[in-house]
Amino acid sequence: EVKLVESGGGLVQPGRSLKLSCAASGFSFNDYWMGWVRQAPGKGLEWIGEINQDSSTINYTPSLKDKFTISRDNAQNTLYLQMSKLGSEDTAIYYCARADWYFDFWGPGTMVTVSS
Amino acid sequence: DIVMTQGALPNPVPSGESASITCQSSKSLLYSDGKTYLNWYLQRPGQSPQLLIYWMSTRASGVSDRFSGSGSGTDFTLKISRVEAEDVGVYYCQQFLEFPFTFGSGTKLEIK
Numbered sequence A: 001e002v003k004l005v006e007s008g009g010g011l012v013q014p015g016r017s018l019k020l021s022c023a024a025s026g027f028s029f030n031d032y033w034m035g036w037v038r039q040a041p042g043k044g045l046e047w048i049g050e051i052n053q054d055s056s057t058i059n060y061t062p063s064l065k066d067k068f069t070i071s072r073d074n075a076q077n078t079l080y081l082q083m084s085k086l087g088s089e090d091t092a093i094y095y096c097a098r099a100d101w102y103f104d105f106w107g108p109g110t111m112v113t114v115s116s
Numbered sequence B: 001d002i003v004m005t006q007g008a009l010p011n012p013v014p015s016g017e018s019a020s021i022t023c024q025s026s027k028s029l030l031y032s033d034g035k036t037y038l039n040w041y042l043q044r045p046g047q048s049p050q051l052l053i054y055w056m057s058t059r060a061s062g063v064s065d066r067f068s069g070s071g072s073g074t075d076f077t078l079k080i081s082r083v084e085a086e087d088v089g090v091y092y093c094q095q096f097l098e099f100p101f102t103f104g105s106g107t108k109l110e111i112k
Helices: none
Strands: A003-007 A010-012 A018-025 A033-039 A045-051 A058-060 A068-073 A078-083 A092-099 A103-106 A110-114 B004-006 B019-025 B038-043 B050-054 B067-071 B075-080 B089-095 B107-109
Touching: A003 A092, A018 A033, A018 A092, A018 A110, A033 A068, A033 A078, A033 A103, A045 A068, A045 A092, A045 B089, A058 A068, A078 A092, A103 B050, B004 B089, B019 B038, B019 B089, B019 B107, B038 B067, B050 B067, B075 B089
Parallel strands: A010 A110
Antiparallel strands: A003 A018, A018 A078, A033 A045, A033 A092, A045 A058, A068 A078, A092 A103, A092 A110, B004 B019, B019 B075, B038 B050, B038 B089, B067 B075, B089 B107
16 A cells, blocks of 8 residues: 655744655655645645656756755655745645656645744 | 646535536647646545546546546546535646646535
8 A cells, every 4th residue: 555654844933944754655665756745724736846766856846946855765765855944935734745647646744834 | 837727616516416627728738649747636625635637538546437537738627427525625637747747726616
């Protein structure tokens, strides 16, 4: 069974950094692109970015390219999202998802709240 | 960036009736391989999104045949036949042709 579980969310002060993790199981992690999507409270889905199998290609939505960094550890079957200079606009549920030409499996999400 | 624009539904939709959700892209999603890179997802209340349709018209594994996708290169429709209570939620289209892989703003389905 494919399983994705995000962790690392919580309350963080404006201007600080936070690193999210996504633990994958039930499939061959190093065979797939992986991605991050976020959803602000009461809003729609926003694609953050994706990373390919060997981390040689990483794409971001332009507005987040200088703040967020996606990485992965294939030995640990884990995807990461490093977020810096956080502001209130980054308050959202953050989902990781397995990527093919679509997102076919999603984690339950982890909530990040940016507030003083 | 490719802009995805979704239409609204005349909610609530009577149970057992059909519902059609529209999505328009600012650029053709038809690729040279003959596939159209348009996906549909359903996000039920309090849940993560789930994949319904990919490549415009291919149902994902385990998805009811009440869901069908169609369209051209820029105009797409998700049809839900005989709507049921479990279909309630927000439906999103997404293009997977070019980075960033943008989503539509979502279409809410309510059932009467």
